[in-house]
Amino acid sequence: MAQRKSRSDRRLDLIEAARRAIIRHGIDGVQLSHVAEEAGLTSGAVLYHYPDLSELLVEAQHAGMERFYEQRLRQLATFTDPVEKLVVTIRSGLPTGPLDPDVRLLNELGGAAGRNRVYGVLLTSLYDRQVSMYQAILDTGSALGVFRLSADSVTIARNLVALEDAYGYRITARHPLIGPEEAAELILSYARAATGNDLAH
Amino acid sequence: MAQRKSRSDRRLDLIEAARRAIIRHGIDGVQLSHVAEEAGLTSGAVLYHYPDLSELLVEAQHAGMERFYEQRLRQLATFTDPVEKLVVTIRSGLPTGPLDPDVRLLNELGGAAGRNRVYGVLLTSLYDRQVSMYQAILDTGSALGVFRLSADSVTIARNLVALEDAYGYRITARHPLIGPEEAAELILSYARAATGNDLAH
DNA sequence: CGTCAATTTGAAGATGAATTCAAAAACTGA
DNA sequence: TCAGTTTTTGAATTCATCTTCAAATTGACG
Numbered sequence: 001m002a003q004r005k006s007r008s009d010r011r012l013d014l015i016e017a018a019r020r021a022i023i024r025h026g027i028d029g030v031q032l033s034h035v036a037e038e039a040g041l042t043s044g045a046v047l048y049h050y051p052d053l054s055e056l057l058v059e060a061q062h063a064g065m066e067r068f069y070e071q072r073l074r075q076l077a078t079f080t081d082p083v084e085k086l087v088v089t090i091r092s093g094l095p096t097g098p099l100d101p102d103v104r105l106l107n108e109l110g111g112a113a114g115r116n117r118v119y120g121v122l123l124t125s126l127y128d129r130q131v132s133m134y135q136a137i138l139d140t141g142s143a144l145g146v147f148r149l150s151a152d153s154v155t156i157a158r159n160l161v162a163l164e165d166a167y168g169y170r171i172t173a174r175h176p177l178i179g180p181e182e183a184a185e186l187i188l189s190y191a192r193a194a195t196g197n198d199l200a201h
Numbered sequence: 202m203a204q205r206k207s208r209s210d211r212r213l214d215l216i217e218a219a220r221r222a223i224i225r226h227g228i229d230g231v232q233l234s235h236v237a238e239e240a241g242l243t244s245g246a247v248l249y250h251y252p253d254l255s256e257l258l259v260e261a262q263h264a265g266m267e268r269f270y271e272q273r274l275r276q277l278a279t280f281t282d283p284v285e286k287l288v289v290t291i292r293s294g295l296p297t298g299p300l301d302p303d304v305r306l307l308n309e310l311g312g313a314a315g316r317n318r319v320y321g322v323l324l325t326s327l328y329d330r331q332v333s334m335y336q337a338i339l340d341t342g343s344a345l346g347v348f349r350l351s352a353d354s355v356t357i358a359r360n361l362v363a364l365e366d367a368y369g370y371r372i373t374a375r376h377p378l379i380g381p382e383e384a385a386e387l388i389l390s391y392a393r394a395a396t397g398n399d400l401a402h
Numbered sequence: 403c404g405t406c407a408a409t410t411t412g413a414a415g416a417t418g419a420a421t422t423c424a425a426a427a428a429c430t431g432a
Numbered sequence: 433t434c435a436g437t438t439t440t441t442g443a444a445t446t447c448a449t450c451t452t453c454a455a456a457t458t459g460a461c462g
Contacts, residue, residue: 004428004439026312028230032420045440047421104315111227111309113374114299120374127371150394158379159391162367163360170328170363173314173321178359186359193351193394203410211409233450246410248451403462410457417450427440432433 002041011049013039018060023101027108027119030057058118064105065126071102072133082141083199089137090187093130093164094180095171103168110169130161141195148196156194163187203242212250214240219261224302228309228320231258259319265306266327272303273334283342284400290338291388294331294365295381296372304369311370331362342396349397357395364388 005013017039021030024038032053036043050056072092079085095103106126113120134157141147149156167183178186192199206214218240222231225239233254237244251257273293280286296304307327314321335358342348350357368384379387393400 002440007438010439024316026227026229026316028227031418033418042441043420044422044442048439051421053420098315104312107315108312110311110370110374111305111313113370114305114308115225115227117375123374124371124376127376151390155387155390158387159364162371162387163363165370166363166367169311169314169366170325173311173324174318175325175328186356186363189352189356190360190391190395194391206409208408232448234448243411244450245412245452249409252451254450405460405462407460408458411455413453413455415450415452417448419446419448421446422444424443425441428438430435430437432435 002045007049014046014049014056015060015063018056019064019101019105022057022060022108023104027057027061027112058122061105061109061119061122064102065122068102068106069126069129072130076133076137082137082144082146083197085137086134086141086191086195087188087199089134090160090164090191091180091184093161093168094183094187095168096180098172098174100172104172107169107172127161127165130164131157133157134160138195141197146195146197150194150196159194160187160191163190203246208250215247215250215257216261216264219257220265220302220306223258223261223309224305228258228262228313259323262306262310262320262323265303266323269303269307270327270330273331277334277338283338283345283347284398286338287335287342287392287396288389288400290335291361291365291392292381292385294362294369295384295388296369297381299373299375301373305373308370308373328362328366331365332358334358335361339396342398347396347398351395351397360395361388361392364391 014035018030018035020038021034025031025034030053032043032046035053035056036046039046046053046056072089075092076085076089079088106123109119109123113123131154135153138147138149138153138156142149142153164187167178167186170178171180171183188199215236219231219236221239222235226232226235231254233244233247236254236257237247240247247254247257273290276293277286277290280289307324310320310324314324332355336354339348339350339354339357343350343354365388368379368387371379372381372384389400
């Protein structure tokens with residue numbers, strides 16, 4: 001019998017297991033047994049904690065998003081120079097490679113968000129927070145005279161997040177010419193034009 | 202009994218039905234019965250034409266992509282001025298609204314492309330063709346002296362397609378502030394900076 | 403009109419997943 | 433150690449989907 005755990009610990013385990021199961025089988029393809037297998041438990045045990053699988057899936061997506069966003073904020077906080085901040089943030093929004101679990105998970109949301117309002121709201125809220133993150137960097141740089149913005153900071157920030165998103169898809173789909181490095185360079189090309197800074201560091 | 206049709210007609214019907222079913226239930230959630238229902242047939246009839254559902258789904262995605270791309274080319278062909286071409290092409294890459302079926306279908310590929318090589322190849326080839334399309338516009342405009350490109354035409358073209366993709370997701374996810382108009386404006390903001398042309402028309 | 407091949411149906415059987423639940427196991431606190 | 437509670441199992445049941453196939457229907461062609 002699998003080691004017994006406290007209610008909250010087991011729920012965290014299950015959220016992790018669901019994350020992995022979603023990545024493996026797709027948000028619309030996950031089954032109770034997939035989650036159970038990832039967690040090393042039986043379906044019954046999963047159901048004991050989450051009588052409704054779809055709730056677990058939402059929590060897993062939510063947790064994945066939060067983790068992703070928190071990670072980015074944490075990296076961002078280790079720099080003070082707006083140029084460094086911008087460059088680091090661009091990189092932290094891209095997958096490390098085609099298998100990057102965080103981005104793979106987020107990508108699963110894309111299609112589902114058009115069908116499921118809850119997923120739509122989750123995805124939209126992540127987007128908006130990432131936009132704010134970039135906006136803060138851009139505004140600071142602008143105030144310090146380091147950046148000469150070619151448009152509203154909102155506009156540029158929205159485009160930066162959009163570019164990250166899209167290259168995340170390209171990389172996980174294994175585009176033969178676009179990997180993490182190339183994607184970063186492409187986004188930086190825009191960032192240079194938009195900030196009037198060559199972003200060398 | 203549903204009206205009988207020739208082999209090839211029925212296959213086209215089924216591809217259309219599969220398209221709708223994928224949009225409704227997700228690429229990993231579609232079932233034989235969903236396709237049958239959309240086609241007004243029984244599961245058995247679907248299986249008679251496509252013994253393997255996954256093959257039908259691939260054909261449906263392929264057909265959807267081709268249609269989307271051909272439509273864009275056709276619109277593009279009705280203009281000669283590079284500025285007009287660029288503006289029209291940017292608009293033709295965005296969904297008409299959250300329910301736009303062509304974009305909804307493509308969005309379903311995003312997540313699946315990370316798990317399924319066939320979908321990855323489809324998505325990548327669509328991306329590359331769209332990049333070429335933009336590249337041709339940019340190069341022509343550059344040769345004519347209408348555009349002063351801020352970077353390689355490949356780089357700009359890749360970013361333009363990436364932006365379209367990403368705003369397609371935002372719009373289908375019903376972002377409250379970003380609709381087709383706003384997305385077009387955001388992409389145009391980049392296009393202006395990248396071409397040195399104010400793109401007024 | 404009648405024959406034949408192609409298409410579709412509908413029902414039956416097989417497979418697989420979700421759900422339920424009594425019993426077993428694991429931990430808790432006294 | 434023991435009683436009580438929570439968690440987990442595993443098996444039985446129900447429910448849904450896939451698969452198969454004989455029979456019915458359709459349209460083409462002579």
